[in-house]
Amino acid sequence: MKLRRVIGWEFTRTIRSAQFLTMTILIPAILTIAAFVVSLALHGQPLVEADTSEPIPLVVALVFAIILFLASFLSGVMTLYSVVREKRSRVVEILLSSISASTLMAGKVIGLGIAGLLQVTVWVAAGYAVASRFVPVSLGLLTPVEWATFPLYFILGFLLTSALYAALGAAMKDVQSGGAAGLLGMIPVIPMWLSSAIINFPSSLWVTIAGFFPPFTPAVMMLRIAAVPLISEGKLAVPLWQIALSLVTLSLGVYLVMRFAARVFEIGLLMYGKSASLREFWRFGLRRGKRRQRGERSA
Numbered sequence: 001m002k003l004r005r006v007i008g009w010e011f012t013r014t015i016r017s018a019q020f021l022t023m024t025i026l027i028p029a030i031l032t033i034a035a036f037v038v039s040l041a042l043h044g045q046p047l048v049e050a051d052t053s054e055p056i057p058l059v060v061a062l063v064f065a066i067i068l069f070l071a072s073f074l075s076g077v078m079t080l081y082s083v084v085r086e087k088r089s090r091v092v093e094i095l096l097s098s099i100s101a102s103t104l105m106a107g108k109v110i111g112l113g114i115a116g117l118l119q120v121t122v123w124v125a126a127g128y129a130v131a132s133r134f135v136p137v138s139l140g141l142l143t144p145v146e147w148a149t150f151p152l153y154f155i156l157g158f159l160l161t162s163a164l165y166a167a168l169g170a171a172m173k174d175v176q177s178g179g180a181a182g183l184l185g186m187i188p189v190i191p192m193w194l195s196s197a198i199i200n201f202p203s204s205l206w207v208t209i210a211g212f213f214p215p216f217t218p219a220v221m222m223l224r225i226a227a228v229p230l231i232s233e234g235k236l237a238v239p240l241w242q243i244a245l246s247l248v249t250l251s252l253g254v255y256l257v258m259r260f261a262a263r264v265f266e267i268g269l270l271m272y273g274k275s276a277s278l279r280e281f282w283r284f285g286l287r288r289g290k291r292r293q294r295g296e297r298s299a
Contacts, residue, residue, distance in 0.1 A: 006107025075116030076165030083169030101266035157218030167261035170268035214253025
């Protein structure tokens with residue numbers, strides 16, 4: 001019940017903010033209307049002719065990976081700012097007197113995550129409407145596996161990144177101080193830097209292994225699933241057991257990162273005056289587990 005209230009509170013507060021309304025409704029509406037007007041001026045003719053040789057699944061996977069990076073980054077930054085703001089105002093001390101740190105952290109991540117996914121849905125719908133006015137775009141070429149897995153990778157990757165940023169916010173003195181955020185916050189970006197290599201060598205050993213490493217799983221697996229049939233001309237696809245295992249490891253990664261973030265959240269929120277170093281950040285995440293083990297041994 002408390003978790004549901006925290007989720008509802010964070011979601012409601014976020015969607016009512018002027019920044020969220022501007023980014024989610026006003027800007028997409030202006031772009032869609034502008035595209036519609038330009039399309040009428042062109043008499044509805046597309047700027048690019050249809051080309052059946054274009055690898056539509058690969059394009060969709062790459063777009064999904066880019067949107068995942070941008071959306072999770074923006075949502076993560078919102079989570080980070082929210083945590084830092086409440087930490088500086090000492091409001092969080094009042095909240096922790098009635099609910100646990102893990103419940104508060106989970107509520108923040110899920111509530112802001114739902115708001116972020118709503119924002120992404122509007123962006124994707126508006127982007128598809130705009131693109132279809134100028135370029136022949138068809139999602140009919142996506143396979144059932146791609147339809148089923150792409151949303152799962154997107155949502156789980158979104159939650160993973162948001163939980164990471166929530167933990168970073170709890171360990172920071174303020175937004176300007178940076179601290180561990182400068183390094184750990186760049187982890188989800190790495191697959192985007194290597195996207196060309198992943199597309200060209202989707203079945204290589206290092207790409208396959210990277211697909212089972214939770215921070216890299218969403219982008220790597222979406223690109224692999226779309227690129228492997230293209231490279232091998234339909235003779236070989238990503239095995240279903242690898243897709244299933246990657247989803248299991250990603251789900252486990254979300255759970256573990258949320259637990260780790262809750263421990264950092266509990267200690268870091270009450271730390272004022274300085275940002276935690278990487279060593280302190282790691283120690284905060286493991287501290288409670290060590291205390292429990294000692295308590296069980298002494299009992």
